[in-house]
Amino acid sequence: MDRSISEDEAPKVWHIYWQVVVGRDLIANALLARQIRKRLLGAHDAPGRELLYYLILSREIHLLSLLPKGDSAASLGNGLSNVIAKRVRQADGAHGAVFRDRYHAHCIGGSEALREEVRMLAWRPVAAGVSATPSNFKHAALRSILGMSLGEELHVTALLEHLGGTLPLGRVRLRQALTARPSDLEVLQWELSKGLVSARGAVGPAGSVARHVSGPAATLVAASAGKSIDGGLQLLELWVATRLRLPAPPLAPQRGLLAAKARALVASLAVQMGLCPASYAASYFGRARATLSEQMKSLRSRLADRAILAIPADRIVREAVDLMANASASEGK
Secondary structure: OOOOOOOOOOOOOEHHHHEEEEOOOOOOOOOHHHHHHHHHHHHHOOOOOOEEEEOOOEEEEEEEEEEEOOOHHHHHHHHHHHHHHHEEEEEEHHOOEEEOOOOOEEEEOHHHHHHHHOOOOOOOOHHHHOOHHHHHOOOOOOHHHHHOOOOOOOHHHHHHHHHHOHHHHHHHHHHHHOOOOOOHHHHHHHHHHHHHOOOEEOOOOOOEHHHHHHHHHHHHHOOOOOOOHHHHHHHHHHHHHHHHHOOOOOOOHHHHHHHHHHHHHHHHHHHOOOOOOHHHHHHHHHOOHHHHHHHHHHOOOHHHHHHOOOOOHHHHHHHHHHHHHHHHHHHHH
């Protein structure tokens, strides 16, 4: 790519994806699957658009699309939503909703981020239990890119060029992506971040809840024992208790000003990371929301507490996960 082109003017790679409602299947009908693939390819015939990768699963469609300045993921996403939904209804012979949401779109910044996204998408059929290896799944661009399937109107070198800048380096990075199978933790973290699954919690003002989490919050949920919002809070409890040299969690039954501060820190960190709102944390600890909110507010007046809240979220999550692993190892001895 010409480095003289400004970042705003340069084409951008977008991950655009859909998830269908329960009861719909995108690949059970072979004709429907071919129609969807043809439509995905055809939607990139517009000047400047390029399809780098696609994946069609029973309940998901994923695209990696290069879009020029002036084009938008919304234009591509909305157009495909309308056409594909029509095809699905015709194939099913049933009216009603096809997609859970109209579409989702995330801009991918840089070749490393693109390589990681390709890695997750290539292994997605394996993680979903519908293929033994990435290259065995026929409803994806990978077979064409690897030269295992011909006759498809896909610029197979486009992805490689964007992965590495050159074809040889692109092939190296694609091989790296296909060699490193994502762990169960990585898969769940990715699913949570994309909104393909929701983080669930057992407490709250209205009972059980489900919410979208991403970034550090998704890592907390995915790494926790319960794979839940409560599990993420437990990890934060462990980190805060260790830092303040309090007895091991749970913090809810612990008395004293230091324990109250610890609960406020956990709640504040959870809100900052997008794990849950303060009202959920209050229910989790069995405290009145107003009381916990006041304690959270008071943290801002103390330099030491502000310093804790300013610690990068990724570092807190990493240390919390390490503490949990160490505690589990000690219990197993």
